[in-house]
Amino acid sequence: MELIRQKPGEDRKVLGQAAEGVEVHDAEAVNDASRRELYKKREPIHPKAVHGKFRTAKWVFMALALGAYYLIPFIRWDRGPGQPDQAVLVDFADARFYFFFIELWPQEVYYITGLLILAALLLFLVTALFGRVWCGYACPQTVWTDLFIAVERLFEGDRNKRIKLDRAPWSADKAWRKIGKHAVWLLIAGATGGAWILYFHDAYAVLNNFVTGQAALTSYVFFAVLTFTTYTLAGTMREQVCTYMCPWPRIQGALIDEEALQVTYKWDRGEPRGRHKKGESWEGRGDCIDCKACVAACPMGIDIREGAQLECINCALCIDACDEIMIKVDRPKGLIGYDTDKNVKARSEGGTGSFTFLRARTVLYAVLIAGIGALMLYGLFSRAELSLDAWRDRNPNYVILSDGTVRNGYTLTVVNKASEPREVELSLESDPLMRLRVLGNQDGDLTLTLAPDATNDFRLYLSLPPEGVDAASEPIAFIVTDVETGETARTDSVFQTGEMR
Ligand code: SF4
């Protein structure tokens, strides 16, 4: 039984066969039946190679993106003695994230949150202006799939040869091409998984330990997982990841409006389409010669001439494919090109098109990006290298000594983000009768020595004689002052007396 799609005012289109046992009475029922099918077997797509400015741009971007991903772990950055010299490092052991001159501590995870918000807003802005350029050029799924298709082409030839090879019975020639292709895919996938683990420890040490079998088990596990996912997602699943697994195509529906630039078939110029013989007039017809070169080039296996589709990743390869055809038939390039739905509609009604960067939503995104970016930069360049927290003992809350003095215990955590050791003087803002003692120091000695680039814990006792006790709790503040630079940090706390007992 045939599955049929029939939009109002359109011809019936046969999509495939209904599931076995489904009784079909009309087109709507057939469509209901098709909706119940949760899985559709993947039809292999054999995109044809194209040449043109967008293809070149994609090659350049791919080289930059892959080069950065594979090589960044090997870049060194001098942070001083005892500090890791890897420019980009996620150091889980010491709970640090290093990015060139930036070093983030766990307490500063809000920078990562800010970066994610910025990245999301940037993606919203770019999508509102240029549609799915992220999907078409920069998404890792697109970049690696593009690379895997290039390898496939190297071993199996271009579209027609690949189709022929897939249909041909197994032979020595087919076997070595398939084995060669999968072997190179595995090598790339392995390099991808291997590069990933280099971001989490010193790259040279990990590489050495990895090849000599001395790396941690987690390194091998992550290598295997990343190798497998790269091979599967870019090699065998490809466009299905974008169509079925990725939420972005759905989200973009809310972000793209009729004024966003997208890869567009300009039907106002292309229709009515039809075959064209050399020397024939172009009068009374469109420029599309129905050659389907755009369809053959599409890595998603769709026809851009059917309008905006969820599957279209805006890779722009159909633009290059169609431009090649337009040159051959001596018509202006750009039958498929970056354009807005509004422009196409305006031209079809006899008007002219235009494009503006300044729209309510793009201005809003830009303002938000500038505001959050400025806040983050300010925070980053004015961040203190000295901070502290005080943790009061809870069990017991307070101790009453034989002479009636009330004593509270504290753990003072002083963070020294500088790469040198430093000495700080501890002081107290409190009832003048309160006495402070640092365990391990001489009585009255309030100097604390801080290790470099570390969190330093100190045990303290605060004591209040009975004549000073006049409330259940008293606010206090600890202050540390760098004896050399004068930099200070403070934290508020309370002193419990148990007065209301
Ligand atoms: S490549 Fe251009 S001319 Fe050929 S079918 Fe596609 S839109 Fe029409």
Ligand code: SF4
């Ligand atoms: S229709 Fe064109 S832009 Fe969209 S995925 Fe296919 S080739 Fe890329």
